[in-house]
Amino acid sequence: MQSSSRLFPVSLLGAELRGDLSEDVYLLKPRNSPDASVELAVTRLGRADVQGGRGVPVILLHGTFTNRRFWYSPKGIGFGAHLARAGFDVWIPEMRGHGLSPRNRSYRHNRVVDYARYDLPAIAAFVMEQTGQTPHWMGHSLGGVVLAAAAGGGYLDQHSAASLALFGSQVSRLYLPLKFPPVAWGGHLLLGCLPHLSGMRLGRGPEDEPIGVARDALRWHGLFGRFGCGRENWWQGLATVRIPVLAVSAEGDRQDPPAACERLLRQFGSASREHLCLGPRNGFSSPFGHVEMLISKTAQREVWPLLTDWLRRQASTSAEVQGCATREALC
Numbered sequence: 001m002q003s004s005s006r007l008f009p010v011s012l013l014g015a016e017l018r019g020d021l022s023e024d025v026y027l028l029k030p031r032n033s034p035d036a037s038v039e040l041a042v043t044r045l046g047r048a049d050v051q052g053g054r055g056v057p058v059i060l061l062h063g064t065f066t067n068r069r070f071w072y073s074p075k076g077i078g079f080g081a082h083l084a085r086a087g088f089d090v091w092i093p094e095m096r097g098h099g100l101s102p103r104n105r106s107y108r109h110n111r112v113v114d115y116a117r118y119d120l121p122a123i124a125a126f127v128m129e130q131t132g133q134t135p136h137w138m139g140h141s142l143g144g145v146v147l148a149a150a151a152g153g154g155y156l157d158q159h160s161a162a163s164l165a166l167f168g169s170q171v172s173r174l175y176l177p178l179k180f181p182p183v184a185w186g187g188h189l190l191l192g193c194l195p196h197l198s199g200m201r202l203g204r205g206p207e208d209e210p211i212g213v214a215r216d217a218l219r220w221h222g223l224f225g226r227f228g229c230g231r232e233n234w235w236q237g238l239a240t241v242r243i244p245v246l247a248v249s250a251e252g253d254r255q256d257p258p259a260a261c262e263r264l265l266r267q268f269g270s271a272s273r274e275h276l277c278l279g280p281r282n283g284f285s286s287p288f289g290h291v292e293m294l295i296s297k298t299a300q301r302e303v304w305p306l307l308t309d310w311l312r313r314q315a316s317t318s319a320e321v322q323g324c325a326t327r328e329a330l331c
Helices: 079-085 112-131 142-152 181-192 211-221 234-240 258-267 297-302 304-330
Strands: 010-018 021-028 040-047 057-061 089-094 136-140 163-167 245-250 273-278
Touching: 021 079, 021 112, 040 079, 040 112, 057 079, 057 112, 057 142, 079 089, 079 304, 089 112, 112 142, 112 211, 136 142, 136 304, 142 163, 142 234, 163 258, 163 304, 181 211, 234 258, 245 258, 258 273, 297 304
Parallel strands: 057 089, 057 136, 136 163, 163 245, 245 273
Antiparallel strands: 010 021, 021 040, 040 089
């Protein structure tokens, strides 16, 4: 079968119509990481009644214990489907071993650095090849953390990310017990006995998570821990980022509280930084929660339109900047 890309092998897993939406699922085989068995499923959503050109590309990253269905259901409900109906070209990757992405050989040891260093650049390259545009990125929970890691590590820059939106994402919340080395050591020992973390058993979601990602969290929140990998200090690297950033938090989010989400936002060096805190204090009818900020009827009414408007503003600004750059090049 002929590859759908000139960058690396890409196969089309399926092309379907789901009501008023078109759904194309690709399987990417980047072969850019030490584990050559990695394959990444990426779903493209668009309006079925639109022929030819599509809108501005937006890439949506899911968080832990979930998959592409966080962003849209088989019935076409969800924020991803909403963006597609609003005219955006929506791309939804599934991380290694999630959803339609098969488990790679080293699945158990997958870490955030693998997602940030290898997978996101490959996804960005493929989307830009297919669309001819720089995509906007949105990530929920761990998805937002991976975006921050990729930006702080220099794996995503202005050429591969027009803007970033982080939903319920933070790396600085204080977990006091983990500051005691015996507790952290015990956590690592316990994780070493498990094949993976089961979302179903933990009541967190339909997917499993690799042990490597859990160990990353223990390291970051432990004594003298920092957001990074090895000699790479992603936290310091964020200060050099110039990509526009939006951080969305919720008053009712006990997992990733607003103060910690805002602290991550402040670390970015971007000239354009916005914090949207959802809750009654800011005029919303609900305090929302970690998931409810995007998946709820209240979010559909009150949050989705705000996020869509923000994306449109970013797309307009990106188009103006690109136009100025083109004119300068011609001169």
